[in-house]
Amino acid sequence: xxxxxxxxxxxxxxxxxxxxxxxxxxxxxxxxxxxxxxxxxxxxxxxxxxxxxxxxxxxxxxxxxxxxxxxxxxxxxxxxxxxxxxxxxxxxxxxxxxxxxxxxxxxxxxxxxxxxxxxxxxxxxxxxxxxxxxxxxxxxxxxxxxxxxxxxxxxxxxxxxxxxxxxxxxxxxxxxxxxxxxxxxxxxxxxxxxxxxxxxxxxxxxxxxxxxxxxxxxxxxxxxxxxxxxxxxxxxxxxxxxxxxxxxxxxxxxxxxxxxxxxxxxxxxxxxxxxxxxxxxxxxxxxxxxxxxxxxxxxxxxxxxxxxxxxxxxxxxxxxxxxxxxxxxxxxxxxxxxxxxxxxxxxxxxxxxxxxxxxxxxxxxxxxxxxxxxxxxxxxxxxxxxxxxxxxxxxxxxxxxxxxxxxxxxxxxxxxxxxxxxxxxxxxxxxxxxxxxxxxxx
RNA sequence: GGAGAGAUGGCCGAGCCUGGUUGAAGGCGCCUGACUCGAAAUCAGGUUUACCGCAAGGUAACGGGGGUUCGAAUCCCUCUCUCUCCGCCA
Numbered sequence: 001x002x003x004x005x006x007x008x009x010x011x012x013x014x015x016x017x018x019x020x021x022x023x024x025x026x027x028x029x030x031x032x033x034x035x036x037x038x039x040x041x042x043x044x045x046x047x048x049x050x051x052x053x054x055x056x057x058x059x060x061x062x063x064x065x066x067x068x069x070x071x072x073x074x075x076x077x078x079x080x081x082x083x084x085x086x087x088x089x090x091x092x093x094x095x096x097x098x099x100x101x102x103x104x105x106x107x108x109x110x111x112x113x114x115x116x117x118x119x120x121x122x123x124x125x126x127x128x129x130x131x132x133x134x135x136x137x138x139x140x141x142x143x144x145x146x147x148x149x150x151x152x153x154x155x156x157x158x159x160x161x162x163x164x165x166x167x168x169x170x171x172x173x174x175x176x177x178x179x180x181x182x183x184x185x186x187x188x189x190x191x192x193x194x195x196x197x198x199x200x201x202x203x204x205x206x207x208x209x210x211x212x213x214x215x216x217x218x219x220x221x222x223x224x225x226x227x228x229x230x231x232x233x234x235x236x237x238x239x240x241x242x243x244x245x246x247x248x249x250x251x252x253x254x255x256x257x258x259x260x261x262x263x264x265x266x267x268x269x270x271x272x273x274x275x276x277x278x279x280x281x282x283x284x285x286x287x288x289x290x291x292x293x294x295x296x297x298x299x300x301x302x303x304x305x306x307x308x309x310x311x312x313x314x315x316x317x318x319x320x321x322x323x324x325x326x327x328x329x330x331x332x333x334x335x336x337x338x339x340x341x342x343x344x345x346x347x348x349x350x351x352x353x354x355x356x357x358x359x360x361x362x363x364x365x366x367x368x369x370x371x372x373x374x375x376x377x378x379x380x381x382x383x384x385x386x387x388x389x390x391x392x393x394x395x396x397x398x399x400x401x402x403x404x405x406x407x408x409x410x411x412x413x414x415x416x417x418x419x420x421x422x423x424x425x426x427x428x429x430x431x432x433x434x435x436x437x438x439x440x441x442x
Numbered sequence: 443g444g445a446g447a448g449a450u451g452g453c454c455g456a457g458c459c460u461g462g463u464u465g466a467a468g469g470c471g472c473c474u475g476a477c478u479c480g481a482a483a484u485c486a487g488g489u490u491u492a493c494c495g496c497a498a499g500g501u502a503a504c505g506g507g508g509g510u511u512c513g514a515a516u517c518c519c520u521c522u523c524u525c526u527c528c529g530c531c532a
Contacts, residue, residue, distance in 0.1 A: 040494070043493070043494055043501080044494060044495085046501080047493090047494065047500065047501045047502085048500085048501090050500090050501060050502080051500065051501070053512080053513080054500095054501085054513085056512060056513080057462075057512060057513040058462090058463070058513090059512095060462070060512060060513070061462040061463070061513075062462085062463075068462095071512095072512070077512085078512090080512095081512050084512090085512080250452090250491090391491095392491085
């Protein structure tokens, strides 16, 4: 970042078109630059003091026993020792303080959008890049998924509210089976494509949340669970445990790209979304999701984003659900993302496309926070024929939903509803439903 | 939950009692070279990371944090994690 500060600033400021926010970000960036200079000075001063101390110790270490006694008794020597002893802790503390301040500041600065991401302030400015399928026309009034589901007795929101409060649901009977079928169908699809399946922990250390970028800035969006003196977080997505899987590791280049898929429940407090999507399964505190996570070489991540997004689209296509792909504008992108595609599925009752997957390339943003690198596999030789050892480089990380299971259930209930209130099960799911072709009341 | 034992480089493993050129013996693995038609074997050399510096070079790190000391892998405190036995549990 310090190497081409102006470029980074220019890119970052594309995220916040509004004047007020922009100056706030600009102010933070200026602060970082000042701290970087301060840090350099602090390091140099601390190091020269350490060097002096080491030189003193070395003199003693090398001295013969009787010389050693003399040296230790020497007033000049003692004075130098005393001086260093007084100065060193301060210098070291100062260096540490500057580095901590800088680190804390950097954790609150978002990632730089890629050049091919459109400018924009909000979701309004996202651009559709692809459309698949034709929304079905219905010769009867379409019902919302929660009406369909409640009528069939496969969704129960009332009892969920009694038991857990708002934004929870019970699935029941065939609804459970459908949910499980979707999870199996999706993970099988990814596994067939070569992804390694992981089943992650649902509770993670807060440091893991910092690694993927949910903390420290977005603490209100996730649930904290107190645990002894510390706290764990309920994962808002499998991205968190699965990306942190390789934290503090140096991977072999030959092993890249690494592709994982993981089913997990997800927990979100959605504190800022009160009043939105209050009915139905769209926005819940707990939902199921199958997630894809990738680790690539830096040069491979743009192509991997395309590949991963396509892999998610294949599921929608297999289920026969019309969707479109949009590229998010600078103002609508997530905090750590360099580029994000959303997949939006057609919901007849809302007469619109709604997000069902989000696929992002994080560049080295998360890798830097988690210290995930790879060692370039160079057996390159220098002029003398000696092998050149290349330094480890940060990987790029990507992740995407493949797909949000609850919203997929919503899409099926709405798109496959029949006049008599039953719901046809997409052919691709029937093998997972014991051959069941249709959900009917009863 | 109770009792005990541990955590050292890519891996195994010394060093800790008795603090001092120990970024760390030895082995394995890996890389380069020699020998070979080639390979194996053998021999020689190399093989952590981050930061500061144009460079020469320097600084830090032996699970994390703190302390003692002129000086800590080594002594003390504390936290985390792992293992063994007992209890409990899905």
